[in-house]
Amino acid sequence: MRRGIELALAGEVRAITTAPINKEALRLAGLPYPGHTEILAELSGTERYAMMMANDELRTVLVTVHQSLRTAIDALTPERELDIIRLTHQALGGGPGAGSRPRIAVAGLNPHAGENGLFGREDLDVIAPAVRAARAEGIDASGPHPADTVFMRARAGEFDAVVAQYHDQGLIPVKYLGLEHGVNITLGLPFVRTSVDHGTAFDLAGTGTADHTSLLTALHHAAELADRADHAPRAVEPADRTDHSDHS
Template sequence: MKNIAPLAITMGDASGIGPEIVVKTLAAGDERAVVFGSHAVMSDAARRLDRSLTVRRIDRPQDAWFERGSIEVIEATRLTELPPVGVANAAAGQASFDTVVAAIAAAKAGAVSGIVTAPINKEAMGMAGIGYPGHTEILGHYGGAKRVAMMLANDEIRTVLVTIHTSLRNAIEQADFDAQMSAVRLAHEGGKALGIAAPRVAVAGLNPHAGEGGLFGDEEIHIIRPAIEAARAEGIDASGPWPGDTVYMQARQGRFDVVVAQYHDQGLIPVKYLGLEKGVNITLGLPFVRTSPDHGTAFDIAGQGIADHASLQTALAYAHRLVAAATGINEPESIV
């Protein structure tokens, strides 16, 4: 990986656990990653956890030394003072947004090989007047992607969402033929990026029992099944629609490689139930790699030094492997 640009890690919401888990992840000095955030915030987090750590401010990713005991930060915020810990506030919301936008610009310029994002808080961004509902939408807009999708993955299952951050009522309306095709294609591409040569994509139904032949709804008949057939005509190993309450069980048993979920909770509940420390969020459809831990800002424990950084470590490992597969510098390693 020495010939590949370093990864960018955004610090997340400065009032949450983001800075803490970033420090814990980078403290060993074994990762080729630089922090996009606030030098003051990261220095404060480092002092709280380990006074022997040095937080070094750099101007460009290529200026990083990656020395053990040193964390290198690119100033990407307009913070003038440390925001309060453990509460949503506009200053932290604006700063978290600014760090993501700066990291995206660096990724598009090739200065970093990919982005790993620490958690942000939607309420805090709203307080700052930022209208994006989450990371995925910010990445899609500033990353220049025509369409993006979330893949949530852990050691046992992987899922891609047809619709993301919207109400259930809107999700039903948005889960049209084009949305189905996009999600299935991205699930196929995402599986291949993870080292699966011919991903088996299972598409979950929208209604109970996948509509029960139209008895509980006909979206499966008129929208989802035609999309599956069209995807199969493109050479994608897609099947379904499968009942949403059993398809993940079958995926855990090894029948499917990726499950396409119709809406947010249908896909995220199974992944998160298996443990937040194991899950990682991968954004598909971007011109660069992006991963993140599968949890939020945890304001209730922020600043206490007890946050678990395992999910961020997992996200970083996924990012390294995806970059290696995308660049071809190293042989892609299957992540299972």
């Protein structure tokens, strides 16, 4: 993994595609990372990054990733929300001079997006201010939308991506559409990185029954994204006006 990052930073490879990694094995080896994404970010010196899961029908980007649901809720802040919305906007071709304005839906945290504070205030106090700030920057963001319908609406073509609040909220809809079609893309890195959208499945090792389709999908996406990056117009990213020292 380290060697791959070194090659990418040196410009010797145009993209990295990774196989699944076992989180428990990482911890047993004494490595303090919850997964690939955090390793990629730290070793490439990237402070602003996000995980996108995508297939031909749906794209989701996560505000929080590999942590318990209890701590994930505590980690949600307007600053973090806005940063993920910005990264999603940039990843989908938005930005100064880009000529594209992707439609980004932000999923609510609570049932019915909180029902105006009736089922929790996070949607009102954390998510909504970030959406307003993003719109003030010219980003086509909307929400918070009830999470039980927003993915269906995105799949029907109403939105280009959904910002999800926590791991399972965003990944279940993508994986339900088929593991073989999904790909994990890390946003914000100085190089392209894709991966499979499934785990290690040690129970299948050596049986001849594992399906390699997701890895092929990840490889194809890496090639396409690298080509797109090579031909994309150079644009200055919006200034990051938030302090992420507590949320990186």
